[in-house]
Amino acid sequence: MSEFDEFAEALFAQLDVELSEEKEIARLAEEAPHSGAFDDIEGVCDRLQPEMAGRAADLLGLRQNPDVRIEYPELNDLKLIKGRKVFCPPESRGFVEDLFGAVAAEDRSGVIGSMRADTAKYLVYSTYAIQYISKITTTYGDYLDGTIFVNRFILSRYPDIILHKMGGGSVGQVKSGYMGAAKMTILEESVHSMQEPLQQANRLAAAEVNAINERLAGIVLDMDEGSVKELSDYLQLQAVPDDFPFARTANLFFFLNPDHFLTGQIGPDVMTYTHVEVDPAIEKHLPDLSDIYMEWLSPIQRHHAAFSVMEGMAGYAVHHILGEDPDFEQYSATFSGSGAGSYQTRKDMGRDFVEHAGGEMGAGAFRTMIESPPTTIELKDPRRYVRRLASV
Numbered sequence: 165m166s167e168f169d170e171f172a173e174a175l176f177a178q179l180d181v182e183l184s185e186e187k188e189i190a191r192l193a194e195e196a197p198h199s200g201a202f203d204d205i206e207g208v209c210d211r212l213q214p215e216m217a218g219r220a221a222d223l224l225g226l227r228q229n230p231d232v233r234i235e236y237p238e239l240n241d242l243k244l245i246k247g248r249k250v251f252c253p254p255e256s257r258g259f260v261e262d263l264f265g266a267v268a269a270e271d272r273s274g275v276i277g278s279m280r281a282d283t284a285k286y287l288v289y290s291t292y293a294i295q296y297i298s299k300i301t302t303t304y305g306d307y308l309d310g311t312i313f314v315n316r317f318i319l320s321r322y323p324d325i326i327l328h329k330m331g332g333g334s335v336g337q338v339k340s341g342y343m344g345a346a347k348m349t350i351l352e353e354s355v356h357s358m359q360e361p362l363q364q365a366n367r368l369a370a371a372e373v374n375a376i377n378e379r380l381a382g383i384v385l386d387m388d389e390g391s392v393k394e395l396s397d398y399l400q401l402q403a404v405p406d407d408f409p410f411a412r413t414a415n416l417f418f419f420l421n422p423d424h425f426l427t428g429q430i431g432p433d434v435m436t437y438t439h440v441e442v443d444p445a446i447e448k449h450l451p452d453l454s455d456i457y458m459e460w461l462s463p464i465q466r467h468h469a470a471f472s473v474m475e476g477m478a479g480y481a482v483h484h485i486l487g488e489d490p491d492f493e494q495y496s497a498t499f500s501g502s503g504a505g506s507y508q509t510r511k512d513m514g515r516d517f518v519e520h521a522g523g524e525m526g527a528g529a530f531r532t533m534i535e536s537p538p539t540t541i542e543l544k545d546p547r548r549y550v551r552r553l554a555s556v
Contacts, residue, residue, distance in 0.1 A: 167408055167409075167410045167411055168276045168279045168280065168410070169272075169276060170408075170411070171276075171279060171410075171411070171414070172272045172275040172276050172279070173272070175267070175275060175290055175293070175294065176270065176272065176275075178294050178298070179267070179294060179297060179298055181298070182297060182298045182299075182300065182301065183270070185301050186239060186300070186301060186317075189301065189317070189318070189321055189325070190321075192321075192325045192328070193321040193324065193325060195328070196324040196325050196327070196328035197324070197328065197332075198324060199323075199324055199327055199332075199335070201323075201327070201335045201338075201339065202323040202324065202338075202339060202342055204320070205236060205314060205316055205319045205320045205346065206234075206236050206314075206316075208342075208343070208346045209234055209236075209314050209346055209349070209350050210234060212346055212347060212350045213232075213234060213312075213350050213354065216347060216350045216351040216354050216485075217229075217232070217350075217354040217357075217358075219351075219485050220351060220354050220355050220358065220481045220485065221358065223481055223484055223485060224355070224358070224477065224480075224481065224530040225527060225528060225529070225530055225531060226358040226530055226531060226534075227358065228354075228357075228358060229310065229357040229358055229360070231310055232310055232311070232312060232354070232357045233310060233311045233312070234311070234312045234313075234314060234350075235311055235312070235313050235314070236313075236314050236316040237313055237314075237315070237316060237317075238316050238317050239300070239317040240268050240269070242300060242303075242306075242313065242315055242317065243264060243267070243268035243296075243297055243300060244261070244264055244265060244268055245306060245308065245313055246264060246296040246297060246300070246306075247260055247261050247263070247264025247265070247268075247293075247296075248261070248308060248309075249296070249306065249308055250264075250289060250292045250296070250374075251366075251367045251368075251370035251371045251374065252289070252370075252371055252374045252375075253371055253374065253375045253378070256285055256289070256374070256378065259278065259281065259282055259285045259289065260285075260289050260292075262274070262277075262278055262281075263275065263278045263286070263289055263290065263293060264293055264297075266278060267293045267297060268297070283381075283385060283410075284378055284381035284382040284385055285378060285381075287381040287385075287414055287417050287418070288374060288377045288378050288381055289374075291418075291421075300315075301317075301318060303315055303318075304318060304319060304345060304348070304349040305349035305350070305352060305353045306353065307353045307356035307357055307363075310357070312350070312353040312354070312356075312357060313353075314349060314350075314353075315349075319342075319345060319346065319349070322342070322345075322499060323338055323339070323341075323342045326338050326341070326498060326499065337494060337498060338498060340490060340491045340494035340495075340498075341491070341494040341495045341497070341498035341499045342495075342499070343491040343495075344486070344489065344490075344491035344492040344493070344494050344495025344496070344499070345495045345499050347486060347489065347491055347492060347495075348482055348486060348492060348495065351478075351481055351482055351485060351486065352478040352481070352482060355477055355478040355481045356474060356478060358534075359474055359477065359534050360534075361534050361535050362470050362473060362474055362533075362534045362535075362537055363474070365466065365470045365537060366466075366467055366470035366471050366474065369463045369464070369466035369467035369470060370463075370467045372462075372463035373460065373463045373464050373467055376422075376456060376459055376460050376463070377421060377422070377460075379456065380417070380420065380421070380422075380453075380456050381417050383450065383452060383456075384413060384416055384417040384420065384450070385413060385417070387413070387416075387449065387450075389409050389412075391449045392409070392412055392413050392416055393406075393412065394449065395416060395446065395449045395450075396412055396415065396416050398445055398446070399416075399419060399446075401415050401416065401419055402415065420446075420450070420453070422456070422457050422460045422464070423464070426440060426457060426460075434461075435464070435465055435468050435540040436465075436540050436541045436544065437461060438461065439458065440454070440457050440458065440461065441454065442454045442457065465539070465540045466537075468540055468543075469537050469538055469539060469540050469542075469543050470537050471514075472514030472517070472543055473514045473517065473518065473533055473534075473537055473538065473543075474514070475514055475515075476514020476515040476516070476517055476518040477514070477518050477530060477533070479514075479515040479518075480515050480518045480519060480522070483515070514543065516546070517538065517542075517543050517546045517549070518530075518533065520546035520547075520550075521533065521538075521546045521549055521550055524546075524547075524550045525550060525553065532553060536553065
């Protein structure tokens with residue numbers, strides 16, 4: 165088996181838990197009797213969308229997107245949509261979509277073909293395939309380019325599965341939880357549909373980050389085997405046999421990828437740094453590394469700030485609109501099995517900022533956040549943002 169074959173196997177091994185979960189959901193859906201008690205998810209969400217979008221627009225003082233559409237993809241199509249949500253340089257778009265297509269189809273030869281076609285791009289974007297697809301069974305909705313995508317695979321199967329597991333005697337309870345899940349999904353994605361300037365800022369920043377990562381991957385791949393081995397030993401990376409040179413090089417890139425290396429070395433505070441320094445022993449082999457990391461700081465911080473505000477605003481809307489909604493409470497207890505508190509923990513990126521800045525700035529605050537997003541320093545200290553905007 166070639167190294168590329170081994171890497172394809174390793175990619176699917178990292179997705180094994182998710183793929184097994186998908187198969188288990190499909191199996192349980194076949195075993196659970198179809199109760200006929202639950203309205204089709206398409207009808208439910210189509211009815212909910214005008215109300216949820218209207219309530220979000222009123223709360224946030226934003227204009228609704230009059231052209232937003234709702235689509236209901238099954239599992240394979242949703243994985244391809246996830247590929248479209250990987251924001252990359254235009255010349256990498258086809259590669260990303262081909263890779264996600266191969267992963268969605270569990271096509272190992274297709275993955276190997278992507279690896280051979282552009283190894284540097286594979287090193288960068290295979291990590292996205294693992295991260296995005298490994299969360300697909302916990303993703304109820306998504307938004308991209310004027311379209312809300314609702315995960316039909318999950319939401320059309322969960323109600324009967326849950327009812328079956330509960331012994332079939334709690335139809336009203338499960339119906340309520342099902343409605344709560346749909347309300348949450350449509351509300352969150354309706355908020356995202358009103359954030360187009362912020363969506364665009366996030367897209368551009370993420371594409372810059374990925375262009376830098378591609379360049380770093382190319383530099384690491386161009387290193388001679390001796391330098392790769394020496395630097396890997398210095399960094400105490402896992403030993404790799406000499407007859408697996410690509411694996412050693414790939415491990416080195418994954419370790420030096422700025423999101424891994426700088427966050428690991430500095431922690432999340434790197435999102436507020438304006439300067440980083442690299443160990444001279446590393447730079448001896450990669451003299452451009454400091455410049456690459458410095459170039460990476462600006463777009464990753466813009467991406468982090470934009471994404472945090474986008475998610476924070478959606479979490480804010482869910483808290484204020486659905487916080488005491490009985491269907492949402494039932495969803496939290498029945499579907500997520502975690503309670504609303506855990507939901508807030510998972511969705512709190514930027515919510516503290518949104519709560520504080522929105523409370524101080526008054527009318528028009530949320531539109532201002534979308535059109536003039538904070539810096540990462542302001543994200544941690546909303547008072548700075550409020551003062552800056554007040555002085556303009």
